[in-house]
Amino acid sequence: METILLDNPIDSRKICSNAVVVLGFFDGVHIAHQKIIFKARKIADDKQVPLVVLTFDKHPKELYLDDKNFKYIDTLSEKTAKMRKFNVDLLVVMKFNESMCRLKPADFIDNVILMFNPSVVVVGYDYTYGPKKIANIHTLLTYSKGKFDLVIEPEATFKGEKIGSTEIKEAISHGNVKLAADLLGCPYSMSGVVVHGFHRGHMLGFPTANLCINSKKILPCNGVYATQTLIKGKLYNSMTSVGYNDTFNNSKKTIETYIFDFCEDIYDEKIILYWYEFIRNNIKFNDINSLIKQLNIDKTNIQRHFDKK
Template structure:
């Protein structure tokens, strides 16, 4: 898969042939998004055309509403998931003031048509401007017969729409099993291993301290059953999200993983965490001895969880 970064106005002839274009922001690349991409891939294969997915480098709300937006995926995480879905090209449009001022007709004429689009595939609620005008119902009017349009219906779980907002709420609440059901896979955080306070080493539970990108959704404070990848290998692990209140002053939030069967130094190396289950909240203990005893119980509980969830 090739990643192409675009800034408006875009050039002509980015692609040498017609394309099938999937539209959306695709934060999380959740089950609803997967249906859109699968429908687009099926259409691309039938027409012998490349599948192109277009996303943005930031959520439109950051420009339109000046909101501080949190994200399920970093761009690299989103790209990884797109590649797994056999996308040929990922277009990342720079969402700036010039781009957001495009009218719905200009978006169609100057983006979709310029990309040599044969077929557009998008979700039922996709918008490309004011939602009462620039919606899927009115898309054919703006398209003027220049490309086909495939409207993918709503995807639901337990009677509710599968959406990025619902997934972010689940993650923030520590409902990792619900988040995984909506995503179609466990929530993923990536980053690198930073230098922590080495408190885990002192207690006999060495941890890898995740340094993650800003604006990522962070699970609520507590201890979790996780899998952590270091040096190309996944390890069952227990991961703490918290302020180390027993030992520290509780000012900085840490994400620390104790990997079962791994005790090497790996500072500054890449690290990925898959989140499976919330097991308990953060507790301030009276002594390090009591903290260590609790960590032993945590380890047993999480090992038992993975033994029963292969």
């Protein structure tokens, strides 16, 4: 898969010809997104033309609503890795800046979408390419003036509920990482670099990897989770704590992972965490021995969780 990063204003070049183009932000590349991509892939294969996905580097809400605390399921690199798995030929990432924010809906079609000279454009039922009232499916049909066929994928649901990035972020933020995995089609994951912490885990017999992640990532709520950790291509069962380490009165929120059957030095290494299940809330213990006892119970429960799977 080729990836192109475009700025705005853009030149008038044609990036490709007769492509099938998929439009969307695709945060999480969840199972509803996958349906759109699979449909577009089939159309592209039937026509024997490239499949192009056009997305943005940041969500438009960050600019339109001036939402500086907007959180994401995936970083851009994580989204790119997922697109590669779904057999996309070309991923085009447009920088969503003030210039793009001011672009009129008709100009977006003429200056951006038509760069690909698309025969077919595929979108989800709720696709917007600007403020919802003036840049929606209906205006896309109007302004495109028959220059390409428009295929609209209907709403997808899971157990009667809408599948969407907002719903997945809500599940994650409430600790329901199991539901998030169902909606994503895979466990929620986050990548980051292992940094030095307080080294209390070594003292307790449970040395942890402290993860430094992108600040825009949505975090599961405080608690202890069954996770798996990918290190240098190998997957390990692990238990992860999110929170302030109440027993030691930490003021800084941390993500600490105890990796089962692992004792290597991985400081400054990039690892990936996969989140499977919420185990318990954080507890403030009266003494160290009570904390160690609970950590052993957690480890046993999490190991049983993975043994069942």
